[in-house]
Amino acid sequence: MLRTTDCGALTLADQGKEVTLAGWVQKIRNKGFMLWIDLRDRYGITQVIFDEERTPKAVFDAAQDLGREYVIQIRGKVIERESKNPQLSTGEIEILATDLQLLNAAKVPPFTIEDQTDGGEELRMQYRYLDIRRTPVRENLVFRSKVTLAVRNYLSAHGFIDVETPYLIKSTPEGARDFVVPSRMNSGQFYALPQSPQTFKQLLMVGGLDKYFQIVKCFRDEDLRADRQPEFTQIDCEMTFVEQEDVLQQFEGLLRHLLLEIKGVETGPFPRITFAEAMEKYGNDKPDIRFGMTFATLNDLAQNKGFNVFDQQELVVGIAVPGAAQYTRKQIDGLIDWVKRPQIGANGLVWVKYNDDGSFKSSVDKFYSADDLSQWATATGAVPGDLLLVMAGETHATRNQLSALRMEMAERLGLRQPNEFAPLWVVDFPLLEWDDESQRYHAMHHPFTAPKPEHLAMLEKAPESVNANAYDLVLNGNEIGGGSIRIHDAAVQQRMFDLLGFSPEEAQAQFGFLMEAFQYGAPPHGGIALGLDRLVALLGGQEIIRDFIAFPKNNSGRDVMIDAPAAIDPAQLDELNITLTPPK
Ligand code: ASP
Secondary structure, three states: OOOOOOOOOOOHHHOOOEEEEEEEEEEEEEOOOEEEEEEEEOOEEEEEEEEOOOOOHHHHHHHOOOOOOOEEEEEEEEEEOOOOOOOOOOOOEEEEEEEEEEEEOOOOOOOOOOOOOOOOHHHHHHOHHHHOOOHHHHHHHHHHHHHHHHHHHHHHHOOOEEOOOOOOEOOOOOOOEOOEEEOOOOOOOEEEOOOOOHHHHHHHHHOOOOEEEEEEEEEOEOOOOOOOOOEEEEEEEEEEOOOHHHHHHHHHHHHHHHHHHHHOOOOOOOOEEEHHHHHHHHOOOOOOOOOOOOOEEOHHHHOOOOOHHHHOOOEEEEEEEOOHHHOOHHHHHHHHHHHHOOOOOOOOOEEEEEOOOOOEEEOOOOOOOHHHHHHHHHHHOOOOOOEEEEEEEOHHHHHHHHHHHHHHHHHHOOOOOOOOOOEEEEEOOEOEEEEOOOOEEEEOOOOOEOEOHHHOOHHHHOHHHOEEOEEEEEEOOEEEEEEEEEOOOHHHHHHHHHHOOOOHHHHHHHHHHHHHHOOOOOOOEEEEEEEHHHHHHHHOOOOOHHHHOOOOOOOOOOEOOOOEOOOOOHHHHHHHOOOOOOOO
């Protein structure tokens, strides 16, 4: 080893020891007769002192030439520091250098490599290896490793075996486009990168492996929304001879284990709500339940009272914002502007102040009596001091808008505390959703999800009313996992492909292998996949998943460090038998 100890280890107890350290020069302070450096490695920072009187002259002189991020090895003696730094574990000591070896020089880094850096996002991504030297980035990667280890330990202890599935496959529809890879040996043919190992994990169940897991990369070519990665990691799992309840118990256990092990947080049984209830009460299927402000439908109370704006609408719906009756006119105008922004797209917002003295003041006083408004207050669960916010319009859009407003209000009121964890299950998803554009049904989860057995009979006559044995695991307003009990019957699977608009030939060509497998004794099975990147970020008390990925892509799907994607050599294209036409 080039060192006897690391840069985070030494304390006063080591005083007098001769040590060798290696690391990067983070900071240099040169007083002429004395020179200090902060020497950094993964484990911490140790101060090194070069002293004209006590350090050999050649070493002292060599130290004058050091620059930031030089890689050095030093030998010296642990001594007590005069001005101590309680922020650092090594803050009570320093090393009086007696020897210095330059291991490598460094160009001046393009940004400061410290906790607070002056480097912008793009620059830091371009030099990600330098960014990773910074403590917050490094700590996030260490944290991720801790989480994945805890996941592996839990699943192994519960009998799951880790199996790798191939990356060069044929399309698995999870609702996005595939990334494709041309095959040189099979000219004109392409592999698809897996959107998930869905069909493979099901085949492992047919193969009798019983409990499978994999921490696995998945690839989805979606139009990138903020903080989505084209390649991301899932904790992918599947179990045999289980019903929905068994899967929920098992993975509730996993998240509970992680919360306890990683955060020291104890959680009781996770609440469960149906998809329909989530939409009605929170306006979305991944509700943040760390706070209330649940929706109240106000159609009966607010329509046909002479306020035209509400009368014609499909839905009138409101929330009570705790303590916000104090809002000034200006603040309320701000909220109205906020909901009218194109990202939210609302036409307006009706507000009612439920004053501390029990009186009401609203934007619709002309149309509604205090009695009317008091009924709204009861319906939304408002108490004096609250502000009611009411929206109206087409059901789906209005729920979306109010849901966004609810989250915004929670943010403004400081109700989204990163160290509070409120997991829940959302269950009873519809099997299918109708898509106007393509004029056909889409699988809400994916085509392999089983209808509820008691709904099977409705599949022919009322497909849109069929619920699935599908479930999502939600944490603090984020979907962190989703899964289902699968179809294991070839005829039902065929019917499902049918409903989804696959011709028998297409279904055969794409999924013949699966339907064939189902004819060789496929057991009942089901599973789930958890999004590791998001889970780690949430457990880390942060929102941005990029910060927990060593080499993330930017919002245009580019890796700016290696500059990918990139054109390939004409010779490579020739080999692949691919001719490019100029972009349209
Ligand atoms: N394959 C699904 C997904 O990636 C998860 C599952 O059904 O297990 O969302």
